[in-house]
Amino acid sequence: MGENFAFFLPVMMASFGVVFGFVWSLRVRAAGYWSGAFFCVAGGFAVPAGFALFPTPHWGFVADLLFAGGFLLFSQALLERWRPNWLLWARIGICALSVLLCVVAIALDNLPLELAASDFGCFLLIGLPLIAGRDHLGNWSDRILFGAAALTALDNLVRGSTIPLTLSSGSFLNSDYAFLMQALACVFGLFLALAALAANMLDLLARYQRDAQHDPLSGLLNRRGFDEAIAQRARKLPMQGSMIVCDIDHFKTVNDAHGHALGDRAIVLLAQILARFAPADAITARFGGEEFVLFLPDTHAARAAGIANDIRESIAQEVADELGLSRRLTASFGLSAVQRGDASIHDAIARADAALYEAKTRGRNRVCVRRALAAPDTLATDLKFHAQGA
Structure with a gap:
């Protein structure tokens, strides 16, 4: 040797x-x-x-x-x-x-x-x-x-x-x-x-x-992951579908009254509900705080509105009971379809954000849809099959 x-x-x-x-x-x-x-x-x-x-x-x-x-x-x-x-x-x-x-x-x-x-x-x-x-x-x-x-x-x-x-x-x-x-x-x-x-x-x-x-709390994509997932899809397929933006109503009040630990649990539960109702090819992200974004590829606005309303109802029915809250915890939703003239997916997000703001001003716990940012008459308020929360 x-x-x-x-x-x-x-x-x-x-x-x-x-x-x-x-x-x-x-x-x-x-x-x-x-x-x-x-x-x-x-x-x-x-x-x-x-x-x-x-x-x-x-x-x-x-x-x-x-x-x-x-x-x-x-x-x-x-x-x-x-x-x-x-x-x-x-x-x-x-x-x-x-x-x-x-x-x-x-x-x-x-x-x-x-x-x-x-x-x-x-x-x-x-x-x-x-x-x-x-x-x-x-x-x-x-x-x-x-x-x-x-x-x-x-x-x-x-x-x-x-x-x-x-x-x-x-x-x-x-x-x-x-x-x-x-x-x-x-x-x-x-x-x-x-x-x-x-x-x-x-x-x-x-x-x-x-x-x-990925967001460490919810397990969903964060803003960077969302942008990367969208970019990967755009390189292979045309960008068409619907964008949903979701925000928990009065979330600061929940944190102030019950502590951030319970608020974190609410975030996790909402993320689980989103994952349950989102289609398999959906891109779901938490953009920060209590704001969530879902991109539904190849999904027209009416179908996306139905999905958003199912999510809204599940949040109102399940989250408060799961957390032991005396009052319902609800969420508001803004929705917009991706349009051919959009420079990027963020144009659709901006319209969905505007619809979300409209949902907040109209009493929360509802889904609103925007087709454009320009004039108020282009806003389709609560669609007839969207249940308005109490």
Whole structure:
């Protein structure tokens, strides 16, 4: 076994352990398992150095235990992406059985059996997650990670199957087995680490992007996320449909009388009602405070008004009871259809805002529609099928 491998591999694996530890500190759960796995494997590859300093037969057991533990963590790290805790106890059992067979082999002074038990155990531990992951390869990072894990599993399988050929000298340190183990570990270990790191960093970036575009309280899009969703749709399809703007009536009074915690619960409940009634392709956002916006693609004004009225009635009937309020909590709605002459979607939002203001001035708890901003006679006040609240 080359001295360069003996020094380089533990350092390389431990370095990846540190890197994944940092990623884990950024709240990427799988990175914690990757970190622990690479530290364990680094310890396993550092065993020859420990043996050189303190010769004892116990080092073999330490290496077997570290490799088994490391590959158990590899399997858990992979499954965090694809199917968390799948066959957890079976994998723990495989890890324990592999270590037990290694102990028996050490007691019998049977090096081929010890290496085979370790290799086949590692193969099963990293190979089983591939069964769960084969149906979750929707993006390139998962496909590359799957390939890297498959190569690592194949490496262990082939190495364990060819022990009679590569361990012909009977000595581990000077055998072809040891050289191939460390040489291939450099290649496949580096590939696996880089693939996992890329996948974890992409997950982290996706989470940051999701957080930047979503309101943390309601879970709906925020203003930035709404604009981005609208822009993405506009690049593919013509902008046609209806815009609804919703605002909770007398919300400040609710906060002042019952506290902001209850006001936050009201926001969450209203967001849930919006999500319940909004069509699957609707773009729903919280613009701030108690104001919500819904864009209903390919929906004419009459249909959008019916949806807005259903939402209005549900808010009036459900929210106060859910929060334990003595008086009903209501909301007002403004609606406008997207028009061909609109410079942007914000023209429709401006008309819906004007309709919302009209709903507020006419007594709240109602739906009003605006077709243009110019003259008051272009305002269609409460449509005949819109129930006016008490």
